[in-house]
Each structure stands twice: as structure tokens, then as C-alpha cells.
Amino acid sequence: MSHKDIKTRIKAFIGKHFQYELKPDEDIFSLGFVNSLFAMQLVTFVESEFDITVEDEDLELDNFRTVNAIDSLVQKKLSG
Amino acid sequence: MSVAKEQILKAKKEKQSIKCVVWDLDHTLWNGVLLEDEQVVLNDEAVKLVKEMDRRGILNSISSKNNQDAALAKLEELGLAEYFLYPEINWNPKSMSVANISRSLNIGLDTFAFVDDSEFERGEVAHELPQVLCLDAAEMSQMWASPNFQPPFITPESALRRKMYMSDVQRKAAEKDFQGHNEEFLAKLNMTFQIGYATEDDLQRAEELTVRTNQLNTTGYTYSYAELDALRQDHEGHLLLVANLDDKYGTYGTIGLSLVEKGEQHWTIKLLLMSCRVMSRGVGTIMMSYIMQQAKAAGATLRAEFVPNGRNRMMFVTYKFGGFKQVDKEGDLVVLEHDLVEIQALPEYVNIHLPTNER
Numbered sequence: 020m021s022h023k024d025i026k027t028r029i030k031a032f033i034g035k036h037f038q039y040e041l042k043p044d045e046d047i048f049s050l051g052f053v054n055s056l057f058a059m060q061l062v063t064f065v066e067s068e069f070d071i072t073v074e075d076e077d078l079e080l081d082n083f084r085t086v087n088a089i090d091s092l093v094q095k096k097l098s099g
Numbered sequence: 100m101s102v103a104k105e106q107i108l109k110a111k112k113e114k115q116s117i118k119c120v121v122w123d124l125d126h127t128l129w130n131g132v133l134l135e136d137e138q139v140v141l142n143d144e145a146v147k148l149v150k151e152m153d154r155r156g157i158l159n160s161i162s163s164k165n166n167q168d169a170a171l172a173k174l175e176e177l178g179l180a181e182y183f184l185y186p187e188i189n190w191n192p193k194s195m196s197v198a199n200i201s202r203s204l205n206i207g208l209d210t211f212a213f214v215d216d217s218e219f220e221r222g223e224v225a226h227e228l229p230q231v232l233c234l235d236a237a238e239m240s241q242m243w244a245s246p247n248f249q250p251p252f253i254t255p256e257s258a259l260r261r262k263m264y265m266s267d268v269q270r271k272a273a274e275k276d277f278q279g280h281n282e283e284f285l286a287k288l289n290m291t292f293q294i295g296y297a298t299e300d301d302l303q304r305a306e307e308l309t310v311r312t313n314q315l316n317t318t319g320y321t322y323s324y325a326e327l328d329a330l331r332q333d334h335e336g337h338l339l340l341v342a343n344l345d346d347k348y349g350t351y352g353t354i355g356l357s358l359v360e361k362g363e364q365h366w367t368i369k370l371l372l373m374s375c376r377v378m379s380r381g382v383g384t385i386m387m388s389y390i391m392q393q394a395k396a397a398g399a400t401l402r403a404e405f406v407p408n409g410r411n412r413m414m415f416v417t418y419k420f421g422g423f424k425q426v427d428k429e430g431d432l433v434v435l436e437h438d439l440v441e442i443q444a445l446p447e448y449v450n451i452h453l454p455t456n457e458r
Binding site: 036037048054055056057058059062075076078079080083 | 281378379380381383384412413414415416417419420422425433446
């Protein structure tokens, strides 16, 4: 799976929720958008969409802060 | 299903505390078949049971293979429509209807009972949804005394539970129609979130919340009325907080609870829970932020305990994304700590009232 593909899918998911076009380096959490429910939905989406398990130690805000960060996490998980 | 599995399921069902009863209509709630006879006669016992369940805080709904308009009109005419939440009146398999109701109410299928006179329908639901308690309409008298239908707590809020869910139906409809992002919608709800020190009047509801809440519960620790009463008065050592939420559609009642142990060095959040009815309201972090501010003002660091139960991962995510770091783990128990340097701002779409009552 290419970076572009992963990012497109993450952006599509977030865009669907907020009707907002997010830049790859834009901080999702500083936009004031996020509550616990969305945070959980985001984690669940990443797990099911890319068939990976986000372990407790991966559950850091920095891994989910931007589209690029989520992409890196997914890449790491897929290659590991 | 194997015999052993069946036995486990049966034992589990005996202890099951029912939160919603799904009723069939023809030959169950009323005698006769509506499509054949417009003058159906109510089954008196069923009606009394519906009202009694309502009083106990158990919700009622309907799964009926019928013409929806005709059935709803009949229920209106009989003065019963208001008792039923998210009625499913259609020609789909009843297992599908029961599952839809569970999704709409956001409560687990293992707290559902299904009452129907038809062996075929009970069999279909039991096969597709083995966790649902299925009852023959001929045996509904059992419901009066069965422990399954005796909630451990009947508080003034119990009788209001249906109305609270009703206002939720309106909210959901409004939300569905709303164009724009979630936060704008939340702002329109005109929510007021009130945090207070638990008083004696709050204790029964507080105890109930510790038992009923699974998903939005950080540790699942339960406390008896007496224990909570002692903790509430231990001003030096503990902080027992309750949260209420209201919006323009009505009140959600007391929907949050937190117990904080105040040590010299650390304060520890032993328990933080929110009713799942407020899951999409973005208010869970308000209580957390308030406790952080209090700990910071007292010069303590803040710790939080977390015990996974298979359904409460959202609370772990809330802590982690709120800036807590894991510092210890013993068996299932995870201990997290927050340095309190940066505390998440409180959301702007909620009016927040902080504790003012005397302690």
C-alpha cells in the first residue's frame, strides 16, 4: 500500500466526519474538533481499515495528531 | 450450541438485569390480530406490566409484523404509544428489529428481553441473538417477580428514564437534519454541564451508576451506598464528584461520577465514569480537566487508574489522548500519570458550572 493510498483513506475518513479538507500536517486536535468518541472512532477506523492492532503503547496523541503521523504509524505496523 | 455453552448462557441469563423489554403486538400486547380485526382488545396484564416496567426504569419497545401506520394509530388510540421507544413495526425478521432497537438505544443486547406468543418468532430471535432473554407471552406473569426485571436501584430518575430517552429521539432527529460539523450542532443544544460535590441525595444514583455503567467507566470499581457516604464526607482524603447535564430538549439527569483519592504527593482518579447516553456530547473530558485543575492548584501530581473490561477502551483513549502517560502496570491494573503542565481547554459549546455547594 502506498503512502498516498493510506493518506487518502485517512483524509477521507476525517473529512467525512467534519466536512473539512484537512492538510496532511494539520493538527486534528488543535482544530477543536475532537472528543473522546471521535478519538475512539479514529483509532477503531485505523485498526479495521488497515487490519492492524493499535497497542496500548501506540495510543499516543502524537501518533494520531496529523494525517502524516497516522500514516507513519500504519506504515510501521504494516512493516512490523 | 454445545450443552456446556448452553448451560453457561442459561446461568448468565438468570442473573441478567433487563433494561429493555421488546413486546410483540398481536396476541401479546393485545388479543387478536389487528389486520383482521380493528377492534382488538388489550391484554390487561401486558398493559400493567408495560407500566410497571416503566416505573422501574426498564424501557419498553415493540417488534411487530404489522402495518406500521395502522399499528401506531391503534397504540395512539389506546393511549399507549408514549410508552414505547423506537418501535419496529415492519416485516423484517424480529432479530433484526431487536438489534435495531438495541442500536438506537445504545444499550447491550444482553440486557434485552423479548416477549412474543409465537414460538417461531422466539426461536428466530433466540437463534440469531442468543444473549436476548426470550419469553412466551403466555408466561408474562413471571415478569412481576422475576429477578431479571428487578433493577437493583429504583430512584426518582428511574421513572424519568423513558422521558430522557424520548428527548434523545428528538435530539437525534435534529442532529440528523443538521448540516455542518458536530461541534456546531453541539453548540446549538445549549448544554449545561454541572459538576458538584456529591450530597446525600446523589448517593443512590451514584451507586447505581457504578453498577450500570460499563463502556464509559475507567475501572469498574463499585462502591456501596455506605462506602460512598463515608467517602463523600472524607473531605481531607477524597473528592467525590457528580455531574449533571441538561440541554434545550430536557435533562439527562446525573450522568457522571468521579472518585479521587487525595494523597500527599499524588491525587489518584480511582473512578471516572459517564453514562453512555452522553457518549456523543463531548463532555467526558470536562470532568477530567476539572480534576486536573484542582490537583494542580493543590500542588499534587495526578494519577489515574484504568482496568480494562473489554468494552471501556474509549476511556483509556480519553486518558492517553488527554496527556496521561502509563507509569505502572500490575496485572490488569494500569496506572497513568499526568504532569499537569498542559491541561486541555474546556469545550466552548457547553456552559460549565463548577461546584458551589458547601462541603
